[in-house]
Amino acid sequence: MNDISIFDIIGPNMIGPSSSHTAGALRIAHLAGKLAPSKILSVTFTLYGSFAWTYKGHGTDRALVGGILGFLPDDERIRDSFEIAAEQGLEYKFIENTVEKDLHPNTVDIILHCEQNTIISLRGESIGGGNALIRRLNGIDISLTGAYPTIIVHHKDQKGVLAYITTVCSGIDLNIAFMKVYRKAKGDSAYAIIEVDSDINPSITSVLKCHEAIIDATIVPAI
Structure with missing residues (x-):
């Protein structure tokens, strides 16, 4: 039940x-x-x-x-x-x-x-x-509820991007509750949806965008 x-x-x-x-x-x-x-x-x-x-x-x-x-x-x-x-x-x-x-x-x-x-x-x-x-x-199918503080990372589908994202999150002591990647096709545009257990320091977006494959990063507070 x-x-x-x-x-x-x-x-x-x-x-x-x-x-x-x-x-x-x-x-x-x-x-x-x-x-x-x-x-x-x-x-x-x-x-x-x-x-x-x-x-x-x-x-x-x-x-x-x-x-x-x-x-x-x-x-x-x-x-x-x-x-x-x-x-x-x-x-x-x-x-x-x-x-x-x-x-x-x-x-x-x-x-x-x-x-x-x-x-x-x-x-x-x-x-x-x-x-x-x-x-x-x-234009990319995703799943976002807004139930958790969320980081949305728009990036190119390349090796090493997700490792970089998780390293940055770990570096500011963010515990990832759920994470999933959605993409148009292999090697194309993609979104990583990272839902975490605590409020997110806005400075993380500028750090994430230091990676050459990351196009943008947006914080969505829980609602």
């Missing part, structure tokens, strides 16, 4: 009518916002399945914008996220895709347009109970 937590029964502490359509959606967008390397100028949300059919009534739209703004699921500002986005100069739009059906019913694609002409794309699923799963990042 699987273990069941109290949150599986009563759901998360949140603003909104649905743990899947509001809290889970916000968590996806919150993670997306943390992956932005610079200020987000505009964002496009493509909604699938039940997200596409019910997002206005369930407040999914306001939750997604609130997540990009950095709000947590219990933040009362979610109700006013459209107005706050306008005040901050954040542009956003929603696209309803009711054609593609071979997806999780609560799926959203997010494209972030950031300063310095940087574009980040990802796909997220709201998997119930306010939980979320990032399934794709910049």
